[in-house]
Amino acid sequence: MLRKIDRVKMHSYPGMVAVVGTYGDENPNFMAAGWHSFLSIDPPMYGVAIGRERFTYKCLQQKEKFTINFLPESLAEFIQLSGSVSGEDVHKTEVANLQTRDAETVNAPYLEDAYIVYECSVNNMVITGDHEWVIGDIEACHVDEGLFQEDGLPNFEKLNIPLYLGRSTYVTLEAQAKQKQYKKPYEDDSEKS
Numbered sequence: 001m002l003r004k005i006d007r008v009k010m011h012s013y014p015g016m017v018a019v020v021g022t023y024g025d026e027n028p029n030f031m032a033a034g035w036h037s038f039l040s041i042d043p044p045m046y047g048v049a050i051g052r053e054r055f056t057y058k059c060l061q062q063k064e065k066f067t068i069n070f071l072p073e074s075l076a077e078f079i080q081l082s083g084s085v086s087g088e089d090v091h092k093t094e095v096a097n098l099q100t101r102d103a104e105t106v107n108a109p110y111l112e113d114a115y116i117v118y119e120c121s122v123n124n125m126v127i128t129g130d131h132e133w134v135i136g137d138i139e140a141c142h143v144d145e146g147l148f149q150e151d152g153l154p155n156f157e158k159l160n161i162p163l164y165l166g167r168s169t170y171v172t173l174e175a176q177a178k179q180k181q182y183k184k185p186y187e188d189d190s191e192k193s
Contacts, residue, residue, distance in 0.1 A: 021067035028109035032083030044138035073160035
């Protein structure tokens with residue numbers, strides 16, 4: 001039974017975590033972000049919430065370029081690290097022994113082990129309470145196509161996706177997950193092609 005409580009219970013998890021890539025001075029910097037979303041297909045845009053006290057926020061203000069990296073479950077420990085320590089103090093990819101590349105269209109790094117990467121230019125930054133919603137124009141997209149099926153959905157025989165539950169805890173979306181496809185409401189089976 002529902003009942004009113006005194007404070008808002010944050011309920012945005014489980015969900016995928018995006019790892020934001022920027023340059024901090026000369027070093028690549030990566031930060032895990034649990035609040036993010038695709039915003040537009042035409043033109044392609046992506047948004048991510050970043051606290052103004054974060055080193056990544058300062059880098060975005062200066063460079064106005066970033067990448068969005070989606071990582072497999074095997075890198076969940078790095079996702080946690082990248083959201084727990086500051087790139088001002090720790091060279092995160094060196095600590096985790098991960099390889100980076102320079103993005104092709106924007107001045108930002110991306111992680112070689114990502115299965116999808118968006119290269120973005122800052123379009124706008126909107127104040128949303130204690131965070132800033134960073135809206136990026138997607139300039140390029142990289143995909144490890146071998147990890148996806150012909151219909152574009154993930155192939156869970158090859159790709160395990162970590163879902164963040166909160167409190168440094170993850171579950172894995174993998175081949176054992178139940179998958180069910182639902183018909184569109186009022187869809188007539190006779191009209192399927």
